[in-house]
Amino acid sequence: MARARGSRLFRNFRDRLARRRGQTLAGREPVPRARRLVLHVGGPKCGSSAIQAALAANNERLAARGVLVASDAMDAAQIITYGQVGYFREMGDRPTRVEELTHRFKALAVAMDDRAADMLILSAENLLLQPGAAAMVIPAARAAGFLPEVFAYVRRRDDFLIAAWQQWGVKTHASPEEFWKDFDFSGWLPALTSWEEQVGLQSLKVFPYRRDFFPDGDVTVHFMQVIGLHSPEMARPAPANPSCNEHLTDLLNRVRDLFSGGHDNDVLDKLAQIIGPAAFKAGSGSYFLPLEQRRAVLEQARADDEAVKARYVPQLGAAPLFPPLRPEQVVECSDIEKLRAENALLLRAIYSLNLRVSQIETATPAAPSWRRLLPKRRSGVRAVQPDR
Template sequence: MRIYLHIGFPKTGSTAIQAHLVMNRQWLSSRGYALADTGHSEGYGHVQLFEDPALSLLDSLKQEIDQLQSQGIEHVILSFEGVVTLGRKKLEKIHAALSEHEIFIVAYIREQSEVVQSGYFQAAKQRPQKRIIADYHSNKKLITPKHINYQTTLEKFEGVFGREALIIHVYEKEALKEQDVVVDFLAILGLEKDDNFVKAATLQNISLDPGAVYLLNMLDGYFNDAEGREKLVDTLLTRIANEGAKGKYFLSRENTDYIREFYTASNRYVQQRYIKSSDYQDLFSYSKKTHCDNFEQFAAMGSETLEFLNQYNKFRSWQGVELTGKDLQSLASPADGWSSPEPWGVWSDNDESFLRFRLPVTTTSPFKHTLAITLTGDYFEGNDQTRVIINDQIDETVSLLEHEFRVSIPALDQYRTVEIKLCHQHPTSPADIGAGDDIRRLAYALKKLSYQVID
């Protein structure tokens, strides 16, 4: 049995590799390959297997491998970029558990000035940062971290698994097979994609750009709202996914030259010892510009990003988690034909009411195509149906005591915005029918709202 342990290195396409392995489990199985189930978490690789301090799932992994072997599987794949950070004792424990099999360590390495910048953008995407962009211009330690000294890390793996077990490729388009890290990884496995191999239609792990990070740096200094920040980041990523990034780099030429000089000796060692073939004199081509010439533009980019957010502010990012009672006010606003929320829900007020939201790009699977939206509620005085218009897809009159609408996700606009317009039959004021002094024009009482992404 051959075991391929993909250890990543930061910002080298690990998310794309992991996503395609999951999407093509059956394709792999038909060719004698299996993505191990033990400790696997969709979207994160084998995080549960390798992040456990005791590595307690290794025995379960051994049992799974034995079972797969009995089923005719000849190759098992493991993938988690956090493996590069494991200490030698843990690596020895992994090696000992799998020593009955032939183990290969697969890693991609990327030019360090790109890793520093892309890595910071990734960190800023995930959580507020103590350091802001400007800090990286003056602190040499920040731009030369130990974890991207590839010589040190690869020597650690060589000491445990042996030099011949290491398969190291350079993460540059020109160095990858078909300029695609997924296709390149398949080639390492001894496979070649065909018409039955499923390729994702969208990018995985979209990166922020300098304007978005500049804005986050500023806002993070004033606010501490994790849920709100997550929605903000998703909106920023949606823009980038559709319009493209407005730049990638924030370091100066002086910074990038320093980084390259700092890692020159270790990179040369890696090239000579671990790279089996290379078209470059150095480990990396260094042909691409990885610095920024004008730092003053970041403020302008941040302002432009703020203008974009204002444009789409009425479409709140929402993951479809059921809203009830006063929580409905996050989508059912008084400005959109709704009354003030009450403990049980919210009344419509006037002839029309609107519900607007946006599917988050970061948490919505690109491989599902239908949105199932459910409204639950009640009616007031002579109302028993509602005309419902959803984008350009649905226009029907139905009872909304409880009703599910199916909406095509590919038919939504590029920002995946959804607008539900409710046209009420006979809005009636309680005051007009002698039921108190309430002058609101009521028709529909919304009690629950949710959606699921299906198919």
């Protein structure tokens, strides 16, 4: 909870700083010219954190190529950590949000004039499924003189539901079934349609999130390629925001009171530091959706998948939008096996903590005995004993 409060204080400071910068630029109008806006809208659990990590790692290289990556606060500070997901989440349904966004876009355009930049990149994966987001962002961008292009990744329904449960639902709902019911995900097509209505079919680029579809299996390389910026010099950071081990997911689900909400990652971050790599999934298999339930989910998603492929990914031809379900993706695990795996994780955590305490005790000089603090005896004089 302390971290959540610290995060709020940081966001408040960040927003005040952004407002000051905006006020400095408010008196200036951007030079009338073509500016390309690359807007990555997700989808959620489709490699967005990896894309944002790559943008952050290559910020200077991109700037040298005439690209401005907006900061987390939607300004030109060049500080990108999680993309603009938090900014748009906090904006909510404020009545002046379009006007505020227009001012932000204009300030970014002025900053692009100062830096001789021709392309602006935003990455906010929550936007794809956020109702009304397209009607908020696209008109504001166009009013500031940008030519928007929207890029979205979509994931196979069963994998997406499992990943969403492990990312958000485990902290808020007692079971995956309860979360999926409240999550109310009706498919990718309705969300994509809302963006198409704003930018047009030609400016909406949709890709299936599948590693066999990406160069070297890396979504960040694919994204840089499709926006025309990939080069061998681009840094490829370590995987970002990996999925939690399913046994640790079960443990976290029993202590939901420790979380302030679905987006609170403080507990998991601390446990991952203690447990190590075993805190994260080692493969694509899962026991959260049994085989028959997975098949039912995929059957329910078939019409949506076919419509998405036909309209947005016709280059796949006769191939399906997503690869079929493989047997190794469905893990059979008894309750006893789950408990044993959870106990193993807890033992790892305890052992790791013990090692850290031992290291601290070894590095800290031993506290001196109180007798060493007493004045030395002089001839005929007794040392004063401390009160007992």
